[in-house]
Amino acid sequence: MSHATARTVLDQVRAAAPLVGCITNSVVTNFTANVLLALGAAPAMVDIIGEAGPFAAAADGQLINVGTPGPEQRGASMDAAVAAGRAGTPWVLDPVAIGRLIQRTALAHQLVKRRPTAVRGNASEIIALAGLGPGGRGVESSDEVESALGAARSIAERFGSVVAVSGPTDAIVSADRVARVGGGSAMLTLVTGGGCALGAVIAAFLAAGRAAGVDAFDSVVACHAVYSAAAEIAAENSSGPGSFQPAFLDALHGLSGADLDRIALS
């Protein structure tokens, strides 16, 4: 993927304002919606039984994040995954903190069988989703990105998903490709929802990429490049995790092609 591709997909997000259905955890709903709005997408948090399925079928993209999976959200998540699959809506699974916590772990294993277009998580979550490890402690990873590449490949092969492993350098993996996106800012790890909101942005980029003729793998890489560039700009314009957050939203909103050229892809 070239910088030109990242710019193409970003421009498409801004031009078409894809409607992104989000089922996500209660900690990050607000930040996630603001991140999508700043980028030019149209978020809607529809996470109850009876509404989530039809909405996922009609949306341009869908996120399912299992971070606070109460009974209502578990039902809504399965409905949304089934409906998105049938309607062809690209969707993203974020298996937050799975491994030791039983409800979300069972739910994520059920969801991945519905063949998400993309899966995003930290190394421990991806390893746990592949059935190859016990998960991290809390929401943080106990494993390095590079140690999760086999697990990511396994998920990609079994379920056809593009798998994004987040870390200091992110790895994006499909059945036959790997890309890495570095840069960004560690400050993003000091804002809750930095990773969770990325999952929603992936859904927006999958929707926009499809409309622009960019495949799912390149759309996910483009998304990481954009997110990383915005984080770098925000880090330059802030003095701590508090001021980083508004600076990050401003950067996503104002990000230009010249900004994207500053990011190194490997």
Place this chain on the structure above:
Amino acid sequence: MSHATARTVLDQVRAAAPLVGCITNSVVTNFTANVLLALGAAPAMVDIIGEAGPFAAAADGQLINVGTPGPEQRGASMDAAVAAGRAGTPWVLDPVAIGRLIQRTALAHQLVKRRPTAVRGNASEIIALAGLGPGGRGVESSDEVESALGAARSIAERFGSVVAVSGPTDAIVSADRVARVGGGSAMLTLVTGGGCALGAVIAAFLAAGRAAGVDAFDSVVACHAVYSAAAEIAAENSSGPGSFQPAFLDALHGLSGADLDRIALS
């Protein structure tokens, strides 16, 4: 309504700190509470069965927003509407994204029959609440404010509500009056909850207006004028949707009579 009236109601909010019960969606609880606090009101999010009804009866104002209407919130919403009606607590209905989504649409139609003091929504939501159209796509309007005036009038006549239709220029409609409030900032549409928090502020202004001898219609107009003025000031003091949010809260907190004189009402 004159600027003097807007200032009177705002001063009353700050002097009396009306207690505003909020049943609202999980995306905007935090921002809504911060908006109310910045203005000088006292928010409390009480949204469970067994507590919501008694709280609405004792509060100075009440918001019911149907944005993430899980089963517990649906029950709490009906309890709060009934209790507010019996106790004479002024209350606001915000029919977020109704039309195609079945749970919230049914709930909003039930709630409006309890005769809310005010209804606030975008044009598509107001048209859907009047039974005159299918609603928007996601949380955004597919209709222009001016095309919703008949729907707003219909709701006002049937249920006695003041109906506020949000858009680039807001329209406030009762059975026999119409007012418009322009100005503001499109930046408010890039912050999730810009409209939802306005619904809570209307509840605070209805409570304060009553105490100050200002009727419901003028109180709702005053509220829009204040909100719009703060948005304009915030837009001048920010560089994107991220920095707009804290600037907006600062502006609500610091808003003066001189600031209000800058807003044009039609």
Place this chain on the structure above:
Amino acid sequence: MSHATARTVLDQVRAAAPLVGCITNSVVTNFTANVLLALGAAPAMVDIIGEAGPFAAAADGQLINVGTPGPEQRGASMDAAVAAGRAGTPWVLDPVAIGRLIQRTALAHQLVKRRPTAVRGNASEIIALAGLGPGGRGVESSDEVESALGAARSIAERFGSVVAVSGPTDAIVSADRVARVGGGSAMLTLVTGGGCALGAVIAAFLAAGRAAGVDAFDSVVACHAVYSAAAEIAAENSSGPGSFQPAFLDALHGLSGADLDRIALS
């Protein structure tokens, strides 16, 4: 407790990044997580039945805040309290707005019997938890801190908890000690979750204090000193409640020993 002790516990939080399980209200989840991250702790919001208990047992500290206690959270809260007690995890009870609201009042009375390591609330909440008064109106206190000292002492004696009463000057009370922490900023009362997030920070400081050989009482006082110092710095660097919030997170992140020396403890 000396400033040196506050610095010791803060350094330990930053060095060890204690994992803090949070069951808290939907209004403040995001801010609470960001406050913990800014300080160097590792938050995780695990608040459903089947997960909350095992998580509380494995965490370094646990918060249980009853601010939006739906049925799932009520079950999860009891599970977490029991599990924390058995595992020896230090935990904090925050009895938000108890008194007149029946669900949370009953829940808080059940929870305090599980002997929380610390209890944090405003004066009205502490008086209501001791069974000595009807609680405040909404989430704000109707009583002065000093008038709650007897109630705090009563809770401390019956349940072995350190009891922190928040107000313009905070009082920290055990069965045989009292300390006061002043300073801070009234701006913190204009940001929703200012008190709720403090409850989570107390859990982090209890965990870190234990690891550093500082007892629970001194850890709670240290926590208040740090929080108060950060609020003062933030107030100096902001122009309203909106800009105060990011400034507060930045201040928590950057707080130095020299900053702590500016706080007066009585």
